[in-house]
Amino acid sequence: MMTKDIFVPISLESIEPLIFPDVALYIKTGGNYVLYKSNGRDFSDHDHERLSKNGVGFVFVSKDDMDVITSHMEASAERLLKGHLLNAQAKGKMIYQTSINFVNDIFTNPEKSTDLHRTKRLIENLMLYLSNNPDAITSLETVMSHNYYTFVHSLQVASLALLMHSESYSLSRDEMLDVGTGAILHDFGKIFVPQEILNKSGKLSEDEINILRRHPEEGYIYLESKGVLSPVALSIVRLHHERCDGSGYPLGLESREIPRSAQITGIADVYCTLTTDNRGSKTMPPHIAVQLMRNQMKSLFSPTLLDILEKLVCTEDIQQFLL
Numbered sequence: 001m002m003t004k005d006i007f008v009p010i011s012l013e014s015i016e017p018l019i020f021p022d023v024a025l026y027i028k029t030g031g032n033y034v035l036y037k038s039n040g041r042d043f044s045d046h047d048h049e050r051l052s053k054n055g056v057g058f059v060f061v062s063k064d065d066m067d068v069i070t071s072h073m074e075a076s077a078e079r080l081l082k083g084h085l086l087n088a089q090a091k092g093k094m095i096y097q098t099s100i101n102f103v104n105d106i107f108t109n110p111e112k113s114t115d116l117h118r119t120k121r122l123i124e125n126l127m128l129y130l131s132n133n134p135d136a137i138t139s140l141e142t143v144m145s146h147n148y149y150t151f152v153h154s155l156q157v158a159s160l161a162l163l164m165h166s167e168s169y170s171l172s173r174d175e176m177l178d179v180g181t182g183a184i185l186h187d188f189g190k191i192f193v194p195q196e197i198l199n200k201s202g203k204l205s206e207d208e209i210n211i212l213r214r215h216p217e218e219g220y221i222y223l224e225s226k227g228v229l230s231p232v233a234l235s236i237v238r239l240h241h242e243r244c245d246g247s248g249y250p251l252g253l254e255s256r257e258i259p260r261s262a263q264i265t266g267i268a269d270v271y272c273t274l275t276t277d278n279r280g281s282k283t284m285p286p287h288i289a290v291q292l293m294r295n296q297m298k299s300l301f302s303p304t305l306l307d308i309l310e311k312l313v314c315t316e317d318i319q320q321f322l323l
């Protein structure tokens with residue numbers, strides 16, 4: 001799940017020349033990282049243009065510089081999302097980049113998950129982006145092929161869960177923030193699962209499955225002990241693998257006992273797993289995935305919630321009304 005690489009990719013479009021933090025930037029050529037700009041030299045509009053013309057989509061920075069870059073990007077995100085400087089696709093890349101930085105950060109430093117102010121700001125920006133871009137899902141999907149599965153997956157699930165809530169239920173802004181926070185942290189408990197199990201390509205043994213299945217409860221116990229997440233967000237972390245027929249885990253609850261937000265996040269989780277592989281590539285068209293969930297996983301999900309999913313992902317002209 002975590003990169004052993006000392007370089008981290010940053011999408012070129014999320015970099016604002018001149019005000020981007022002064023760090024060394026690298027580009028990747030033939031598998032090698034080559035210094036493009038050293039610390040102390042400005043990154044100008046001209047640099048930006050030149051790289052863009054040469055088809056460079058990502059520059060790379062040292063892992064050690066990520067703290068300063070992440071705070072800069074998170075502080076600028078709202079201004080950029082509201083402004084006209086960036087087009088919809090560039091805004092998508094930026095929200096993607098800040099979300100990836102965030103998820104990467106909390107999976108590496110679990111104690112940072114208690115910074116609720118930061119989490120809320122990220123979800124607010126994600127909501128702002130989704131609400132202003134009718135093709136938000138497509139835009140996000142097109143930029144999601146350059147990172148690690150768990151990070152990409154967390155962001156996809158949070159986006160889809162927010163859209164499903166906004167499509168059919170009128171939640172307050174605070175409730176939406178709780179849903180987004182729970183959804184982006186839904187797999188947080190995977191930090192307690194050994195890498196060998198998470199990254200295993202073959203079939204998991206029964207013991208390994210049991211260890212993997214502890215992640216909702218362990219994530220819940222950890223985050224609950226920090227005392228900063230709302231009950232709604234915590235229930236999403238704990239109950240996103242519960243299923244309507246009682247076959248889910250950790251508690252084996254049945255439909256009416258599973259909070260709606262946890263059911264929606266569970267559906268978003270399965271849908272995203274079916275449609276995107278662990279390298280971020282598309283694997284199954286939306287309508288096939290929905291059909292499969294309706295037929296082969298019939299007893300697992302609420303038909304009403306599947307209708308909402310279908311309406312969202314199988315309609316080309318998606319409109320979102322989040323705010």
Ligand SMILES: [Fe+2]
Pocket residue numbers: 186187215240241
């Ligand atoms: Fe999970």
